[in-house]
Amino acid sequence: MAKIKKKIKTIKVDADKCNGCRSCEIICSSFHATPKYSLSNPARSRIQVIRHPIQDIWVPVFAGEYTPAECMGRDKYIINGKEYDECGFCRAVCPSRDLFKEPDSGLPLKCDMCEGEEKPLCVEWCLNDVLIFEEREEEVDEEEEQRLEDMEIGLEALADKYGLDKLKEALSRMTKD
Amino acid sequence: MRYAETGYNLEIDLATGNIERVETDPKLMELHLGGLGTSVKIHWDRVPPETTAFDPENLMVIATGLLVGTPAFSCNRTIISTISPQTGLLAYPMMGGFFASELKHAGYDKVIIRNKSPKLVYLYINNDKVELRDAAHLKGKGAVETCELIRQELNQPNAQVAAIGLAGENRVWFASIEQGRSSCSRQGAGAVMGDKGLKAVVVRGTKDINLADGAKFMEHMKDITAYINFRNENPLPGIQPIMAGIGSPQEMLHVDEAWHTTGFAWGNARVRRKDFWTEEIAKSWETTQHEAVKRLISCYNCPQQCGALITYKDVPAYFMKCFSKLTYTMAAYVEDLDFAFRIAHRAFNYGLDSFSTPQVLAFAVELYEAGILTDEDMPGFPPGNEDRFYYLLDKVARREGIGDILAEGTYGAARKIGKGAEKFDHNTTKKHEQMNVKLGMMDPLYYIMYATNEKISITQIEGNWPQSPFPTMEQREEFVRDWPQLPDEKFKKYFLDWEPRGEMANPYYPTPDIASEIVDWMDTIHNIDDALGFCAGMASFCLKPPYHINNYWKLISAATGMQVDKDEVVRKVKRSRHLHRAYNVLRGMRRADEKPPEDHWKKRFPEIEEKLLDAYYKHKGWNNDGIPTRKTLEEYDLGYVADELERRGILKDGQD
Numbered sequence: 001m002a003k004i005k006k007k008i009k010t011i012k013v014d015a016d017k018c019n020g021c022r023s024c025e026i027i028c029s030s031f032h033a034t035p036k037y038s039l040s041n042p043a044r045s046r047i048q049v050i051r052h053p054i055q056d057i058w059v060p061v062f063a064g065e066y067t068p069a070e071c072m073g074r075d076k077y078i079i080n081g082k083e084y085d086e087c088g089f090c091r092a093v094c095p096s097r098d099l100f101k102e103p104d105s106g107l108p109l110k111c112d113m114c115e116g117e118e119k120p121l122c123v124e125w126c127l128n129d130v131l132i133f134e135e136r137e138e139e140v141d142e143e144e145e146q147r148l149e150d151m152e153i154g155l156e157a158l159a160d161k162y163g164l165d166k167l168k169e170a171l172s173r174m175t176k177d
Numbered sequence: 178m179r180y181a182e183t184g185y186n187l188e189i190d191l192a193t194g195n196i197e198r199v200e201t202d203p204k205l206m207e208l209h210l211g212g213l214g215t216s217v218k219i220h221w222d223r224v225p226p227e228t229t230a231f232d233p234e235n236l237m238v239i240a241t242g243l244l245v246g247t248p249a250f251s252c253n254r255t256i257i258s259t260i261s262p263q264t265g266l267l268a269y270p271m272m273g274g275f276f277a278s279e280l281k282h283a284g285y286d287k288v289i290i291r292n293k294s295p296k297l298v299y300l301y302i303n304n305d306k307v308e309l310r311d312a313a314h315l316k317g318k319g320a321v322e323t324c325e326l327i328r329q330e331l332n333q334p335n336a337q338v339a340a341i342g343l344a345g346e347n348r349v350w351f352a353s354i355e356q357g358r359s360s361c362s363r364q365g366a367g368a369v370m371g372d373k374g375l376k377a378v379v380v381r382g383t384k385d386i387n388l389a390d391g392a393k394f395m396e397h398m399k400d401i402t403a404y405i406n407f408r409n410e411n412p413l414p415g416i417q418p419i420m421a422g423i424g425s426p427q428e429m430l431h432v433d434e435a436w437h438t439t440g441f442a443w444g445n446a447r448v449r450r451k452d453f454w455t456e457e458i459a460k461s462w463e464t465t466q467h468e469a470v471k472r473l474i475s476c477y478n479c480p481q482q483c484g485a486l487i488t489y490k491d492v493p494a495y496f497m498k499c500f501s502k503l504t505y506t507m508a509a510y511v512e513d514l515d516f517a518f519r520i521a522h523r524a525f526n527y528g529l530d531s532f533s534t535p536q537v538l539a540f541a542v543e544l545y546e547a548g549i550l551t552d553e554d555m556p557g558f559p560p561g562n563e564d565r566f567y568y569l570l571d572k573v574a575r576r577e578g579i580g581d582i583l584a585e586g587t588y589g590a591a592r593k594i595g596k597g598a599e600k601f602d603h604n605t606t607k608k609h610e611q612m613n614v615k616l617g618m619m620d621p622l623y624y625i626m627y628a629t630n631e632k633i634s635i636t637q638i639e640g641n642w643p644q645s646p647f648p649t650m651e652q653r654e655e656f657v658r659d660w661p662q663l664p665d666e667k668f669k670k671y672f673l674d675w676e677p678r679g680e681m682a683n684p685y686y687p688t689p690d691i692a693s694e695i696v697d698w699m700d701t702i703h704n705i706d707d708a709l710g711f712c713a714g715m716a717s718f719c720l721k722p723p724y725h726i727n728n729y730w731k732l733i734s735a736a737t738g739m740q741v742d743k744d745e746v747v748r749k750v751k752r753s754r755h756l757h758r759a760y761n762v763l764r765g766m767r768r769a770d771e772k773p774p775e776d777h778w779k780k781r782f783p784e785i786e787e788k789l790l791d792a793y794y795k796h797k798g799w800n801n802d803g804i805p806t807r808k809t810l811e812e813y814d815l816g817y818v819a820d821e822l823e824r825r826g827i828l829k830d831g832q833d
Contacts, residue, residue: 019482021475022275023250024608030248038389040248041282043383052334053358054494056471056486103383119300127480138691 002142009113009122010033011062012132020047020059024122024131031114031121043103046111047122047131058126060130062122064091068160077169107154148167180201180389186286186308189300191373192233192292196307201286206813207739207749211243211362212287213269213381213689213707214753216258219289220267221756221818223631226763226825230262230365231348231372238380239288242710246281246386247736248398250405251424251715252721253277253477255339255356256707263350263366264608265275266761268364269632273476273712274356276380279337283382285334294374297346299327302380304337312376314400317343318525319526320355321495323377326720333381339807340377342528344574348372349584351533351610355525358474358496362530363634364609370437389738392747397731405480405715413720415652416643417476423722424481425714428502429470432463437500443507445539446604446613446774449644458512466502476712483714489518497521501531507613508535509542509566516563520570526572531632533586540587540601541579549596554579585609599830604774607766609633611774619684619778621692625793627773629803630700631757640697640718641725646682662725664698671695684782689792697796698726704750705729736754752813755798755805759818762827768794768803804828 025042032046033039042048047062071094074086091110093100100109116118119133147158159167188197201215209215218240228234237259244252245656255277261268280288280498283302288302297312315323320342327338339357344352345367352367353360356671361367405423412421414580419426428434435454442449469489473482474496484498497518500819505524506517524531542565544550545558551594552558555578559565572580583590587610592603606613606627620656622642630638641662647653671691676682679784687695695752702725703717709729711717716724724732728744732740741749760785771790798809 019473019475021242021477023478023480026248026478033385033391033559034310035391037388037395039385039387039391040246041383041385043282044385051488053474053496056494058472125402127402127409128482134488 003139005137006140008136008138009120010134010136011111011113011120011174012134013060013062014130014132015059017128017129017130018049019130020049020051020053021060023125024060025049027121031117040130041103044109046100046109048099050085050088052085057082057084057088059084059088060122061089061091061099062111062161063093063109064111066093066110066157068095068157069150070094070096102154106156110148110150110153112150122155178387180387180657181247181733181737182206182286183281183284183287185388186287187302189288189290189307189309190292191290191294191298191309191375194294194309194311197691198285198305198307206737207244209753209756210705210708210733210746210749212240212245212254212710213256213258213704214750215708216240216256216269216287216759217267217753217760219287220260221259221760224260228260230369231262233292235260235291235369237366237369237373237375238289238374241277241286243708244732244736245710246275247388247732248395248478249711249732249736250398250401251476251479251481251712252710253479253660254707254712255280255361256710257354257361257366257572259366259369260764261350261366261609262348262368264633266607266633266764266766267631268366268756269707270354270361270366271707272354272356272359272361273479274337275477275712276337276339276356276359278477279380280385281382281386284384288378290373290375293372297374299340299377299379300375301331302378302382303381304384315376315470316346318527319343320345320353320379321357322474323523323525324355324357327377327379330771331379333379336379336381338379340528341370341375342526342574344368344527344529344584346376346462347353347370347574347576347584348577349529349573350586350589351530351537353528353530355528359476360525360528360530362532364672365530365587367528392733394732394735395734397728401723403787408469408721408723411478414655415647415687415718420644420720421716423717423719425478425499425712427481427483427498428499429466429473429485430481432466432504433454433459434462435459437503438466440614441503441507442613442615443542444510445508445536445601446611446615447543449615453512462514465518469518479712479715481714487518489522492522495522495525497525497630499801501525504531504535504613505538505566508539509562511562511566516566520563520566523567524570527570529570529574530655534570534573535566535747536604536610536613537573537587537590538566540590541569541583542566543596543601544598544632547597548596550579557582579777590593603776605740606773607633609768611635611693613776615776616778618682618780619782621687621689621785621789622685622696622810623777624773624789625692625696626699628771628790629696629793631754631761636718637703637713638696638700641702641715641720641722642695643672643720646672646677648677660721661727662721664726668695684780684785689785689788690796692789693793693796696793700754701747701750702726703745704754708750708753709733715725740808748813751790752815755813755815756818757808758799758803759805759810759815759822760796762804762822763825764772766803768801771803800828 025045353362
């Protein structure tokens, strides 16, 4: 398979610095609203601060890939005496939890690094430098280059739930006339 | 569609268990904005002056600020208003944290609670699903503990909980409502909640808050963010560290407490210890604080970190913020900061105001030492300062023995105890414990603020004007050079003219008229914050803050779609302010009550003080008894208030 050079964007999370304000959640939901900034709602955010304040746990996690099935190996981590939930650091949008699902439809949400902006808005709005934007070049397989848009991620989830045929039928009914 | 606000309140009748979601009149936002403003209107309309704190008809209104839930940094206030058992006036303690935003995202601007539940319950709000649940198993549980227990029992780790502890259940007049990391503390709102049989309010919300012009709103926020970053990198020069930054005083971060410990009064607000802060103390306190503070933490959508997670030795983890680090320590005359991190945990779990409580306990210790309270009143009263405070704290929260009397606060307890105890109640105004400060020369600004503030709490009116004049003209010129927060350029001259000594110094300057202008501005911006939900630490209680009288209007316009300018915002807030004053006047408050503590300053000037009140009342549009005149009320569309004051014979027909 042909290799191409690609800019990989990611967010490094320095969780030790997190003070739990959730500004990242707010600005994310606001930026991704239509029209842009027309609302705010942390429940719609593609970054969530996993928090158990009394146990000193604040971990910002940004939404990764959608997956239709739960994973097998659920791990527990104890770090510096703190026990993190089994899914504590996981970025996947999976059936085992409510995280990163659009509250109205339940469809998966995925971080898009605020495409078009200089850097992701959560990074810009975290005034305490918990979130650090990183860009690096990597060689990747050409095929992987495809990016799924928001709606495609949602459709993929619907296809997983109802089957592609039913989804097709529904779409063709809706697009008649 | 409603913008910024949700447009709905929850009405809860605890006697019948009836729950209603009620759409609010959009006109109310136009008249009073939201938060405290619209809450005052509810109390005026629905709770007559005959109603006392523990009557079923007393409402407890849990309100969110108008801009809470928008992307505006540090806008997260919950304002709980109710008739105070201590003062008989409208109490409105506020808290930061995460409760108000969650409530708004659940779809409600306010929760209005009336009547009493026959058994202990908690209210669970999960978006549209609202229910009262049995809380028998939580009876007597600590407030902080209760928050965690409820989250677990509902399997809602992200729900926000505001709960009372034993003190609230027992109707201690200075009981607080605790949210784990913040609290509504002043004037006994926790006692009212306990009296209503409500252990906690739990909320989870996942709905949108809409903005009328979000893009514009974010443009303004960009400017404000740049200023926040600037101020965090550049503390104000020549100001003590605790006041030089933005946010609430950073008591969890800063270890240098020279200013508080040598400038404020110890014990029952008695003694200034000017030589307390030695190198040895500084070292010991720094070690203890660093051991206790596990992590600095923020409130919802705030870049500052005024709170902390405390994990100290064998004390269970809890949260602390601000001045509670010092109040118990100083009131008990304990020099080891270890005590602060231990007793605060117990006090927060009881759900007690860490401002009033230490003063009440110190007052009891003084009465014991003076022989007014004896071993008969306090069997087994220990000799050590720390043990005495734990002893009294337990008694008060449980209302056991002497604690049952002390539970009414310094003023109330002094009158119940008698035998000269009244003389030891020397630091209250309108029956409420004041800041533990005793100073030399009467200060015109602080005179007016202590006397007239509707919250009866100095930190809720002071803040934007430096506490004392700067010694040199160079310093003053430097300070006024960049001061866009001022309402008018002429204030710069007031500051330049203000001298530490002589004719242009306290008590003669600022003159009554100038002092009135300065205090009225600060009073107004506090009230704007309380309507919008901004943390005072980022606005009205902060020197040169990010939010101020010249930029609130931009955010309000963009968020709500209601086009307002600076003057219109001030007008709306003053409307609520006059209504608030009139409401307390209905409840009996008069000029005679508007007095800072007798010994607040050594040097008093009765003639000047009278002139200060005369001038301030006049400036406010109130008559000489501190009552809004009909003319003023009508000017602010409050003719119905004037009618009511006249009907009750408080304003005389044809006068004013």
